[in-house]
Amino acid sequence: MEALTDLVSALVLILNFIVVPGLSYGSQLALGALGITLVFGILRFANFAHGDTMAFGTMTTILVTWWLQAQGISLGPLPTALLALPVGILFTVLLLVITDKTVYRYYRHHKAVPVTFMIASMGVMFMTNGIVRFVIGPNDQRFLDGERFIVRARDFKAMTGLDEGLSIKVSQGLTIVIAIILVALLFWFLQKTRTGKAMRAYSDNEDLALLSGVDPDRVVLVTWIITAILATIAGTLYGLDKSFKPFTYLQLLLPMFAAAIVGGIGNPIGAILGGYVIAFSEVMVTYAYKKVFIYLLPQSLEPEGLMQLLSTDYKFAVSFVILVLVLLVRPTGILRGKVL
Amino acid sequence: MTNTRKTQLAFATIAGLLLIIGFAQSWNVSLGILNLCLISAVMALGVNMQWGYAGLLNVGVMGFAALGGVSAVLVSQAPVVEAWNASWGRMLIAAICFAGTVAGAIFTYRKLAPGRNRNLALTLVIVVGLALTRIFLDPAISSIEAIEPAKTGFLGGMGLPIILSWIFGGVVAAGIAWCIGKVALGLRADYLAIATLGISEIIIAVLKNEDWLTRGVKNVTGLSRPVPYEIDLQTSPWFIDLIRWWHGSTLDRLTDDAQQQALKQFVIDGSSIFVKLCYTGLFATVLVIVLWLSVRALNSPWGRMMRAIRDNEIAAGAMGKDVTRRHLEIFIIGSAVIGVAGAMLTTLDGQFTPTSYQPLRFTFLIWVMVIVGGSGNNMGSVLGGFLIWLVWIEAEPVGVWLMQVGTGWLDESSALRMHLIENAQHMRLFFMGLVLLLVLRFSPGGILPEVVRKR
Numbered sequence: 158m159e160a161l162t163d164l165v166s167a168l169v170l171i172l173n174f175i176v177v178p179g180l181s182y183g184s185q186l187a188l189g190a191l192g193i194t195l196v197f198g199i200l201r202f203a204n205f206a207h208g209d210t211m212a213f214g215t216m217t218t219i220l221v222t223w224w225l226q227a228q229g230i231s232l233g234p235l236p237t238a239l240l241a242l243p244v245g246i247l248f249t250v251l252l253l254v255i256t257d258k259t260v261y262r263y264y265r266h267h268k269a270v271p272v273t274f275m276i277a278s279m280g281v282m283f284m285t286n287g288i289v290r291f292v293i294g295p296n297d298q299r300f301l302d303g304e305r306f307i308v309r310a311r312d313f314k315a316m317t318g319l320d321e322g323l324s325i326k327v328s329q330g331l332t333i334v335i336a337i338i339l340v341a342l343l344f345w346f347l348q349k350t351r352t353g354k355a356m357r358a359y360s361d362n363e364d365l366a367l368l369s370g371v372d373p374d375r376v377v378l379v380t381w382i383i384t385a386i387l388a389t390i391a392g393t394l395y396g397l398d399k400s401f402k403p404f405t406y407l408q409l410l411l412p413m414f415a416a417a418i419v420g421g422i423g424n425p426i427g428a429i430l431g432g433y434v435i436a437f438s439e440v441m442v443t444y445a446y447k448k449v450f451i452y453l454l455p456q457s458l459e460p461e462g463l464m465q466l467l468s469t470d471y472k473f474a475v476s477f478v479i480l481v482l483v484l485l486v487r488p489t490g491i492l493r494g495k496v497l
Numbered sequence: 498m499t500n501t502r503k504t505q506l507a508f509a510t511i512a513g514l515l516l517i518i519g520f521a522q523s524w525n526v527s528l529g530i531l532n533l534c535l536i537s538a539v540m541a542l543g544v545n546m547q548w549g550y551a552g553l554l555n556v557g558v559m560g561f562a563a564l565g566g567v568s569a570v571l572v573s574q575a576p577v578v579e580a581w582n583a584s585w586g587r588m589l590i591a592a593i594c595f596a597g598t599v600a601g602a603i604f605t606y607r608k609l610a611p612g613r614n615r616n617l618a619l620t621l622v623i624v625v626g627l628a629l630t631r632i633f634l635d636p637a638i639s640s641i642e643a644i645e646p647a648k649t650g651f652l653g654g655m656g657l658p659i660i661l662s663w664i665f666g667g668v669v670a671a672g673i674a675w676c677i678g679k680v681a682l683g684l685r686a687d688y689l690a691i692a693t694l695g696i697s698e699i700i701i702a703v704l705k706n707e708d709w710l711t712r713g714v715k716n717v718t719g720l721s722r723p724v725p726y727e728i729d730l731q732t733s734p735w736f737i738d739l740i741r742w743w744h745g746s747t748l749d750r751l752t753d754d755a756q757q758q759a760l761k762q763f764v765i766d767g768s769s770i771f772v773k774l775c776y777t778g779l780f781a782t783v784l785v786i787v788l789w790l791s792v793r794a795l796n797s798p799w800g801r802m803m804r805a806i807r808d809n810e811i812a813a814g815a816m817g818k819d820v821t822r823r824h825l826e827i828f829i830i831g832s833a834v835i836g837v838a839g840a841m842l843t844t845l846d847g848q849f850t851p852t853s854y855q856p857l858r859f860t861f862l863i864w865v866m867v868i869v870g871g872s873g874n875n876m877g878s879v880l881g882g883f884l885i886w887l888v889w890i891e892a893e894p895v896g897v898w899l900m901q902v903g904t905g906w907l908d909e910s911s912a913l914r915m916h917l918i919e920n921a922q923h924m925r926l927f928f929m930g931l932v933l934l935l936v937l938r939f940s941p942g943g944i945l946p947e948v949v950r951k952r
Contacts, residue, residue, distance in 0.1 A: 203687045260934055272554060272686050273937070276868060279861055280933035286857070287927025291920045407857070411698060414691050474702035477695035484692050485680050 162319065167452035169321040173310075174444055179437040181329035181398060184336035187432025188391035189409065190416035191343065191425055192384040198360040198423035199380045200261065202274035207388065208410035209285035212403050213252055214389030215396045216293045218245030219300045226302065234304040236327070238393055245393065249385040256281050257381055265377070282407075289403045298401045303327065328397040335390060340429060343383070347425065352379055360423065408473065412439075415480035421490030430491060435476045443469045500948055504876050507944060511883045518891070525766075528773035530890050535780035536841050538882030541866040542787055542875060543834030549873035549947070550795060551827040552807035553682075554690040559859035560697030561832045563704055563851065564673055565666030565839025570717045570849045571710075572662035574654035580641045580709075581652065587637035591630050598626025641709040651712045660723040662840045663783065670836025671829045673700070678828040682821065697860065705851040718848040724775035730768040740767045776845055783841065784879070787834055791875045803827060804873075857926070862889065865929055869936045871943030880945055885929070892925035 189211060196204045204210075221241035231237050260277050307330045310322025347353040352375070358366040359376045367373060392406065399405070412435050420431025446464040454460075467475065483490065511534075519527035540562065547553040601622045609615040642650045681692045704711050711717070730736045740763050741748060748756050748763075794800050806813040806820055814820050843849050862885065870881020900921040907914040936943060 203691060260938075263938060272690075273941075275554075275687060275690060276864070277934060277937055279864060280930045280937065283857070283861065283865075283930025283933065284927050285930075287923055287925070287930060290923035290926065294920055295923065404855075411691075411695055415695070418688075418691065468706060470706040471702055474699050477699050477702075480695045481681070481692055481699075484684060484688055488684065488688060 163452040166319055166321045167449045169319060169323050170449050170452070173321065173323045175437070175440050177323075177325055177329055179433070179440045181326075181332040182440070183433035183436030184332045185391050185395045185398065185432075186409075186412055186416045186436050187429040188336055188339065188387050188394070189413040190420070190428035190432050191340075192387040192391070193413055193417045194420075194422055194425060194428040195380055195384055195387075197417065199356060199376060200265070200274070202271045202278065203414070205275065205278045205410065206256075206282040206285055207384075207413065208406045208408070209282050209289065209403075210249065210253065210385070211388045211392030211395075211409065212289045212401075212406035213285050214245050214249035214385065215392035215401055215406070216289050216403075217248040218242055218389060218393045219293065219298055219396070219401060221245060222300045232303060234327070235331070236301055236303045236397055238300055238397060239331075242390065242393060246386050246389045249389045250382050252285070253381040253385045254378065257377065286403065286407065293403070295403055298396075300401065301328065301397050326398070328394065332394045332398060335394065339387070339390060343387075343425065346383075352376075356380065411480070412473070412476040415476045415483075418480060418488075419483045419490055421492040424490070424492050427490050427492040434491070435479060438479055439472050439475045442466045442475050443472050500945060504880070504945055507880050507884075511880070511887065514887060514891075522894075524770055525773065528770060528777060530887060532773060532776050532780055532845060533842075533890070534883040534886045535777065535784050536838050536845065537863070537866060537886040538879040539780075539784050539787055539838040539841065540835055540863050541870065541878040541882040542784075542791055543831045543838065544863050544867045545831075545870075545872060545875065545878035546791065546827055546834065547831035548867060549878070550800065550803040550807065551824060552686070553824060553828055553831075554686045555693050555828070555831065556690045556860055556864070557677075557693030557697035557700075558835055558863045559854050559856050560693075560700035561670045561674065561835040562839030562842065562859050563697075563701055563854045564670045565662075565836035565841070566843035566849050566854075567704055567711050568666035568669045568836070569659055569662040569720060569840045569843040570712075571654040572657050572665050573659035573721045574717065575656040577641075577644065577649045577651065577653035579644050580649065583640040583644065584637040584652075587633045587640075591634040591637060594626060594630040594633060598623060598630065601626060638709045646715075649712075650715070651709050651717075658723065659721050659844050660779070662844065663837050666840030667833040667837040670839070671833035674829045674832030675825070678825045682824050682828060694856070694860070697856070701851060701854050704854075711849070711851065714852055716848060716850045720844065720847050720849070722847065723779060723844065724772055727765075727768040727772055730771060731764050736768065736771070737764055740764050743767070780841060780845075783837065787837075788875060788879060795875060862929065865933045867943075869932060869943055871945040871947065873947030874943070874945045877943050877945035877947075881943070884944075885932075888932070889925060889929065892928055893922045896921040896924045896928075 189207065192210070193204055193207050196202070196207070218238055218241045221244045222236075222238045225231070225237050225241055230240065232240055260281060261274065264273055264277060304327050306324055307327055308323055308325045310324040313323045314320070347357055355366065355371045356376050356379060358369065359371055359373065363373075366376075395406075395409070413432075416431035416435045417428050418431070419434055420427025420429065422428075443465065447460055450458075450460045450464055515527050515531055518530065540558065543561075544555065544558060547555045602619060605615065605618050605622050609618060641652060644650060677693070677696055681689060681696070684692055705713050707713065708715065737760070741760060744760075744763050748759060751759055795803075802813070802818055803823060805816075806818060806823055810820050866881035866885040867878050868881075869885060870879070871877025897918060900918050904914045904917055940946075
């Protein structure tokens with residue numbers, strides 16, 4: 158009997174410290190990476206400004222959330238930010254469409270090489286970053302309200318009688334549910350609608366798509382709109398889960414690039430897969446397995462150290478190592494994406 | 498307007514701006530900006546070699562600058578003898594294990610045929626090797642970090658004059674660039690950019706967390722200096738005499754008492770300006786040497802070959818040029834120059850703080866310098882380094898001032914006005930982006946475009 162409890166305790170530990178955080182962080186990365194991969198597939202450049210697009214979307218959402226909170230409007234147990242999301246998305250769409258009209262369209266019409274687009278996106282990154290810091294400042298902002306937890310560690314222990322608790326935050330639950338809905342919608346859109354098919358055709362072979370009467374301006378416009386939606390939602394969910402700070406969003410750029418490339422860039426399914434691969438490796442490599450082994454192994458074999466592969470400080474570095482390895486070993490990614 | 502005239506005009510403008518800052522704010526500020534301009538110019542030259550000559554997109558500038566910075570620590574700090582005594586045996590074994598792992602991995606990779614067996618063997622060699630290394634390294638690290646963690650807690654350096662670190666920094670950066678280039682240079686431009694961005698973050702992560710080597714986030718402060726200290730100058734007779742001579746006419750007009758007071762103040766001000774001037778001299782020397790070498794290299798057959806490779810890799814390859822080798826060469830040289838600049842920067846700061854390395858400041862800003870100044874043109878990069886650094890620093894006070902004037906119609910205590918003035922400094926990021934986009938769009942060659950010599 159004791160052996161069974163130990164086994165279950167070990168599983169709960171893994172669930173609590175690896176599976177739940179990994180799933181929610183992975184979903185946030187996947188949504189971000191989807192935006193990068195769409196821009197890469199259709200506009201054919203690596204968008205350095207994506208992290209700051211997320212920050213911009215989150216910022217507008219936060220401002221609207223604060224306004225709603227001041228009006229006394231709330232969603233009960235759910236965070237008010239959900240109500241503010243559509244407005245945030247609207248502003249982000251506006252931002253992306255304006256940058257496209259003023260910056261990227263010129264290079265597209267002049268058939269510039271991808272590198273030029275990339276350098277231009279660095280300029281856009283600077284400008285967006287400047288706007289975000291100017292409006293909301295460089296500091297941490299919290300905007301989470303409503304219930305904090307779906308399952309509390311204490312309640313879980315009382316309910317099951319185990320020594321280990323399991324806690325699931327509302328933000329984590331929300332992230333996973335919203336990610337599933339969004340991804341389902343995106344795939345329905347890409348597979349079933351006329352515009353979605355046009356986008357896939359354009360991404361696959363630009364010249365052929367143009368020959369068959371696909372309107373390139375429309376495809377580009379829709380791509381930016383979808384990117385704005387994904388980026389705003391991903392950014393807001395990340396902000397609800399952790400906290401909002403402009404600099405963190407710039408740092409998120411690399412794990413998202415990693416996710417997009419690891420999965421196979423230009424391939425939406427790859428982006429999602431990549432998001433989870435990156436998130437789980439970050440969490441798994443830096444988790445200290447000592448307690449798990451204590452539960453699983455007989456007393457005589459108990460480990461002395463923390464049983465940690467890498468210290469937690471290297472969390473971000475893990476995704477870069479995976480990124481670099483994949484770039485070197487299999488640049489097309491796990492599910493063959495494009496190589497530019 | 499010819500390019501030479503344009504160059505002269507541009508640099509005259511920069512000099513004029515520095516003079517205005519000197520008169521309007523203070524000479525201390527002006528010289529401080531000039532010193533960082535010189536360092537930025539060297540860094541921009543390094544990036545220009547990679548991007549302008551050879552078309553290599555290195556977005557890992559920050560990593561190489563940080564390697565230069567850590568070399569300043571490793572060269573100039575006194576060695577911590579207790580730490581060495583406590584750990585040298587285990588360190589040695591760990592180093593041998595690590596070297597063995599690398600050698601074993603390379604051997605396995607070369608000797609076995611590609612396929613699943615090779616992958617398995619390679620993984621096995623690396624995992625076993627790294628585990629062995631850590632068995633010896635972990636206790637060594639804890640014994641090092643246990644020794645006076647508040648003061649040292651690391652191995653220290655070589656105790657040499659810090660100016661040698663400028664060379665050492667270049668060598669370290671070149672060594673790491675060789676490793677990176679060996680594996681990453683086969684990638685297409687966009688992928689290389691993302692890979693180097695990732696690698697630079699890894700370098701920073703290592704510098705932040707390997708306390709035994711760099712003290713990590715505990716920082717290393719009080720690095721030695723290649724120039725005299727202000728406090729020593731203020732008590733040296735020759736320096737006081739120099740100041741007295743310099744301000745002679747002003748001092749003569751004063752009474753004895755006031756003369757003493759004024760002289761004291763002049764000496765204090767003068768000492769910090771003198772120190773800054775010493776740095777300016779050193780940095781300017783480095784810049785001139787690097788610039789001279791770059792100009793010579795770019796105009797040599799080697800430079801022509803580089804540009805030929807940049808403009809058409811396939812054609813250059815068909816002419817028998819070894820494209821991969823040349824790319825590796827220029828990647829190493831450019832990174833070494835960035836490393837030198839990084840070491841200079843840490844020397845100027847007098848401290849090594851790994852958290853201060855942020856991609857916006859150390860990678861993307863340097864890129865703005867190169868693009869705005871003129872990629873492929875050495876003078877252009879130097880100009881970009883000067884101009885962009887000047888704008889970057891001065892945008893802050895000017896932005897705040899503009900905001901104050903612009904919001905003059907608002908109430909003194911209005912929340913909006915306070916917010917705008919408080920956050921005005923962040924507009925410089927916006928402004929940098931705008932400048933980059935405008936130059937890229939309307940003058941893609943930069944302010945001083947590349948000169949193509951007709952033959």
